[in-house]
Amino acid sequence: MKQEEERKVGHYAWLYGVIAGGCVAAMQIGVGLLQVEGEFTIMLGAAQGLLVCSLTVICGSIMEWLLTPLPMEEEDKPIHPARERVREYEMAFKSLADSFSGTSVPGGITAEGAAVLDMPSKLDLLWNTRLKENRAAVAVQLNEMAQIMTDTVEHVWDTRTDESLELHLKKKLRAMGLSVHGVLVYCQENKRQEVYLTVNTRRRRCVAVKEVAAALSGLMKKSMMPAKDSRAFVGSERMTIQFVERTNFQVLYGIEKAVKGREQISGDNFSLYHCREGQFIAALSDGMGSGVEAYKESELVVDLLEQFLEAGFTKETAVRMINSALMVRADGQVFSTIDISSLDLYTGVCEFLKVGASTTFIRRENWVETISSTSLPAGVFHKLEPDTVSKKLYDGDMVIMVTDGVMDSLPATHQEALMKDIIMEHDTGNPGELAAYILGRVCQYQDREPADDMTVLAVSLVKY
Numbered sequence: 347m348k349q350e351e352e353r354k355v356g357h358y359a360w361l362y363g364v365i366a367g368g369c370v371a372a373m374q375i376g377v378g379l380l381q382v383e384g385e386f387t388i389m390l391g392a393a394q395g396l397l398v399c400s401l402t403v404i405c406g407s408i409m410e411w412l413l414t415p416l417p418m419e420e421e422d423k424p425i426h427p428a429r430e431r432v433r434e435y436e437m438a439f440k441s442l443a444d445s446f447s448g449t450s451v452p453g454g455i456t457a458e459g460a461a462v463l464d465m466p467s468k469l470d471l472l473w474n475t476r477l478k479e480n481r482a483a484v485a486v487q488l489n490e491m492a493q494i495m496t497d498t499v500e501h502v503w504d505t506r507t508d509e510s511l512e513l514h515l516k517k518k519l520r521a522m523g524l525s526v527h528g529v530l531v532y533c534q535e536n537k538r539q540e541v542y543l544t545v546n547t548r549r550r551r552c553v554a555v556k557e558v559a560a561a562l563s564g565l566m567k568k569s570m571m572p573a574k575d576s577r578a579f580v581g582s583e584r585m586t587i588q589f590v591e592r593t594n595f596q597v598l599y600g601i602e603k604a605v606k607g608r609e610q611i612s613g614d615n616f617s618l619y620h621c622r623e624g625q626f627i628a629a630l631s632d633g634m635g636s637g638v639e640a641y642k643e644s645e646l647v648v649d650l651l652e653q654f655l656e657a658g659f660t661k662e663t664a665v666r667m668i669n670s671a672l673m674v675r676a677d678g679q680v681f682s683t684i685d686i687s688s689l690d691l692y693t694g695v696c697e698f699l700k701v702g703a704s705t706t707f708i709r710r711e712n713w714v715e716t717i718s719s720t721s722l723p724a725g726v727f728h729k730l731e732p733d734t735v736s737k738k739l740y741d742g743d744m745v746i747m748v749t750d751g752v753m754d755s756l757p758a759t760h761q762e763a764l765m766k767d768i769i770m771e772h773d774t775g776n777p778g779e780l781a782a783y784i785l786g787r788v789c790q791y792q793d794r795e796p797a798d799d800m801t802v803l804a805v806s807l808v809k810y
Contacts, residue, residue, distance in 0.1 A: 543587050547580055601802070612641065621656060687706065695737070699734050700732060716766075
């Protein structure tokens, strides 16, 4: 309606201009003919009429612009998903900047730094090498951010309105008391679709978002579900809701921990979260030593990892940037392991990435597979080469991640073989029960209190 009114106002401006210009031209031409001034008068009158017409249209347009209130973008147009994604990136980068401000070397070259630079050539070479490696790390970061921006632009161009779907949804949802104001569809490279639906209810009703997802599924001939963190109900306030294709799998997980000796807190930290739709991340970090200091180190690693992944960085780039952050710490050298299991809930493929981490186990029906690592922990060397491998998982498979304290509690000669036997001893599909059982059995191999912090993290893949 507002667009139609704007068009009418624009037509009126031209109409007024044409009428005013025509009247002036007619009067001039009439006067000229009465005075018998011929063709010159006709040309002059037409020019004056055209001038008045143009001035009238311009003045009318200026007045229209001044008097028209600014449009309310949130009310008149559906929120564009790409704009929201850029805002999320902005907040993530700000959070990363705050984190790095606490882990970088404070300002300029100090007296101690100057003294180091004046030392023999070996130390000069060491500092120059370190500077080059830091520059290379920054270059990787910039390239990764450039790729993120590129992906965002591609997301903008690949998101299109779907008038046919919008028309059918309007008819379908009208009976549910809903008004549809916009439908945007984004098709990913793997042919999976995302739908951004701008709706609100009429007559002050509330409608469950799951009901809207069911109606959308029927029209699209594929199972759709609300994206994570979506609202549970649609109200009278206009809102944009994201719907994604339902994943083929879901995850269940359990965690069990034991603290070293008489320490009050474990030096191990973990993270379990959905970093994006259909992608589940399980991460485990073991700080150097035990107690509060080890806890702070592993907590820093886990926090940075979450922030990098939320900002759109790949896992490999994230761990390299974390390694760079640990290397430039001003309060001494810090070592921490990084163990990541990234599950694609659409395909069941799990990507394992290890940096100095202990062995990971995959339990299936009647056998156990191991994923080992030969890399050093983060914070040891500038050049980091994480161990990566991908495995296809199936319904009922379990991923068991453990820290070094668990494996070191077993006899050194056949740790992995013993752990496989322990995992197969307890036939359960509950990852929490399995994690508790594993930790309890491992503790039986110790005569006294745990010699190190121990953490067992179990994740089960379950088909819908």
